[in-house]
Amino acid sequence: MPRYFVIAVVLTLIGFAVVGKAMYIMTAKKDYWTQVASRLKRDSVTVKPNRGNILSCDGQLMASSIPEYKVYMDFQAGAEDSTGVHKRDSIWAAEIDTICYGLNQIFPQKSAAEFKAHLLEGKRKVMKNGTVGARHWAIWPRRIDYNTFCEVHELPIFREKLYKGGFHWETFNSRRKPFGTLAQRTIGEMYGAKDSAKNGLELSLDTLLRGKNGLMHRRKILSKYLDIPVLSPEDGVDVVTTIDVGMQDLAERALVDELKEINGEMGVAILMEVKTGDVKAIVNMTRGLDGNYYEMVNNAISYRCEPGSVFKVASFLVALDDGVIDTTMTIPTGCGVMEMHGRPMKDHNWRRGGYGTINVARALEVSSNIGVSYLIDKYYGHNPKKYVEGLYRIGIHEDLKLPLVGYHTPMIRMPDTKTTDRSKYWSKTTLPWMSIGYETQIAPINTVAFYNAIANNGKMMQPRFVKQLMKNGEVIREFEPVVLKERIAKPQTIKTMQTILEHVVSQGLGKKAGSKSFKVAGKTGTAQVADQFGSYHSGVTRYWLSFAGFFPADNPRYTCIVCLKKSGLPASGGGMSGVVFHHIAEGVMAQSLKRSVDDARDSRSSFTPAVKKGDSQAANYVLASLKTKASAPSSANYREGSKHTVPDVTGMGAKDAVYLLESRRVKARIKGRGKVKSQSIHAGTAVKQGMVCELILD
Template identity: 65%
Template structure:
């Protein structure tokens, strides 16, 4: 008979199981209570614990422009706290006596919060006897930090007063948003790079953490350095601040004028491939334009007519045509394997018979697609191989995160010898910039190679890495392809591109001061499954080229996306190109007056209206005779404003005296003088364009009303 008594044993097991279950539930409840109700207390306890060894963050390296100016630098920022248990009763009495003065001081430093609100906030922390109570919710800069430290109690030592802080390395860009997407940014709270050069060169800029040993001696912790932090190195970029600012202003001005959605500019040095300026503007919800995405390197799109240059470069290099080859474009409409190919002027009768050179000058779709379809239809692989040969499909392998290489599909035959990814119309439309995906950086690199006599350079963003004045690493210019086409083919294309600007559709990109070469592009933007003409049609407008055409120094691409008509690559993107080219070339003009003067004639310069005293001084230094006249009946103070007129052998300076309450005539003045004159009378001035004042919206001679707006149109 078994000795196991089920009636006695099972209740005992059950009682034990119930006790253990209740104990487990109690433990879980206690844990939940600690994690919620007691969270703040234990967080403060954890904050007071000091490990034996602590890491020390290094100072992040700087990002410099090509001429050594700071584009991104690290500066200290602070979060400030109060330990209400420090200092004991003696500190508490001082705190009670000083609380009102402290709160008034904090309100003066942080005006967005009243002294009463500060007092309520600090008294709440004092009631909890918190050891880590935040005084201000955000980080503050060093100057603000020093102001806070001057306040009563806060100026005492950490252990007596309780005021303490956390220090962070904050990233600042002295030039604000200039080249923001390329330079990059940081996650402030995590001190980690987000994008741009900050992210691509993070391992160089970041440096290495140091190590200190903390030892408690006489109830105080001492920090004993074990390994000092290795500060990050600086990187010198190829960006030119002046050119970047010029490109941004020219692009944004045009975007506002035409209500564009997106704008991209890339300015590249021909010989080295250095990126001197790169702009990415997107229209935001508030109507302003900001850099939110680096579309210059990441936005693969159908490039449109700027791609025609690559198509004809392949055809010319293969020798299937030359510049004299005549194409019959008819009335501007030509059937292509069941679809109609149209020129932009098909409603006006088309271009009839034109040669290859003229085809690019007027950007004839029919002309380009007819040539490529005629000579490569039976062998499309040869055409696509040619595109890869001339470099338009090259993977540039850029150091910037987000770069996307081009997508130009290759024909593929199945086992039956039939193309399974190719249609009869593929060549015709690919040749004019559709059915391909190319980012602006690839297009400008291709045009840069044409300007560089066939040598393709890899776009360079960083020149070298320096630290403490020493160069640690250099990134020399890198050649991708020594020759993208035969030298004679390149020369021919250079001439054609110059004619596109001088006598074709790219005239607005040109300059009377120097020769410009390039190609316009206007493409409809595909909306995926909705196609090209769903709702309002979006257009991708571009102009790619180089200048000066006879001795190229810079290549540039300008791309604009806008909705609806009018839309013109030459008339919109070309205008931006024109402003950039003239601005860049003006920057490099270094002429001596003596060298420029013709000794057989008298040089009479064009003098702007404005500060006559300044004009008189300059003309005097140039040994040019001046005749001064007065106009008006009211005189007041210096400087004296007026207008200038050129005559044979001398300049007449007419000094005008306009009363303070009357709007002066500022036509012919520069922006600085005109704005000064109008704002001194209380007007709000807006400037449109560059050069001299062409017109003013607030008519001269009227009584000036303070706050009234006056728009100045410059040319």
């Protein structure tokens, strides 16, 4: 027991000693051990990857990430002497004028004196803990690019190491577009201060473009950090789009020019490749408060409205495919006004007496409202559901499943007279007005996809915006063209409609969309649309003008739709939208036009070079090298003749003429260019001292 008692006492004393030592460390030695802990610190740091690029169809950069920097100064960095004064202060006092002058050269918006006052303000700032000098003082308020950052980093003190000089920075990834606002709403935008996508392909493909974050441990050992990689970041993939920069620029300029001409509010243009469905150009222009036009909203995929007369093609395609009408059938349009279920249906020329009796093809050529609505109401009035089912069958109502946020599918309602929703109610007038493009809601992208199917012999393609995903220059995924419908109508029906659409341009209302160099097929459209409050009668009439078609008509390569929104008259789909279509079609075909080199030869030009008089030996050497049969004209007095008389230099070039005159001590004064036409001193005149000969060249 005595031995156990001694052991228990000893252990108790040891316990008290451990507790006492711990209390001593926690109180008396707290500051010392806190400093030791600050010298050895380990943190986990997220490493951001590089965001992928967005490229055009031919590999040109349309959106790319570049580094940007914000630069700061730590005025408490550096060692202190025994009095608590930073050793760097004397260097700072000697170099501050040089630094401020250098900053003024880099950022001329601010004077050297303003930079000096700003930096001294940060140096004298009193912090919350009582220390003097800001730890994170912004040298310049905005982000700067890499080249500017390097210039700032080379200034005195700023070039020192972080813990010695105090200069430090933050790195950001900035999204830049080499082609500016070209296809801005389709390519997409990024929020400025945040690394997050805003719209377009940037948003739709954000997870692919963003990549995966990495992880790094930072261990502080004494005054230095040691970075220990744990997980490497995975950079985002590059996205190759179907956009063609040249076609996009062409379509944008043509659309904006016409909007300015007609004082339009909004415009849309979509250019699609027939066989693949590739969207080569997509333009969305809206008038800003300053009167200029900008890409604000992607109206091509989101703006649903009543399409107007371009919808008549869908109505007749259904009727032709069902076999209820044919092109030889005649329609009594009368004087241009016909009552339908208590409401007057009017043609655009009703004030001029209308079109009288016309056939089905002519009804589309002149865009007769009566011609279309009369037949559709006659053959589908007893069963409107069959007509709407036909519209669904031909693909005008198809959900295109676009890879862009904001796409709105078409709204073409089925007959329903029992609903309480007024917008869905089906009345007797619904069918005739729907047949000419009213009482439906369709975005331009759906209309152009439908016309593209007609151009593609009935095969409907999904509009394609992305062709490939690439990484490190290698294709990692290919997006093949997607067929939405193998056949929207019978082959003969499609051929008939192609012929009618070609006649619309050649002999109908779409003449301004045509071209003398190739055939164009398409349809005009003019519709009155509601204002922003949903009213048609607010005092100002708004029109939705459109032209949809394809070219060349005999072998379609491209389908295009142009839509314009404007207030008041005049308003013409063929005369306004058709003009934009014409410019786009001509420009696109000109880009792909290939001619023989022989076509560049001018039949009136001479293939024998004209040779001036002068040094015939040198000229003959050049002519022999060019393998021509020409020879230089002889010049007997070029090197021969009396050195005391003025030579004949007419017909010579300036170089030979001056040489010949000055070799005889006659000064030459030249006027004009080309060959010597005349000389002020006649040939053969005796040379006198100080003689000046004026040469007129032509």
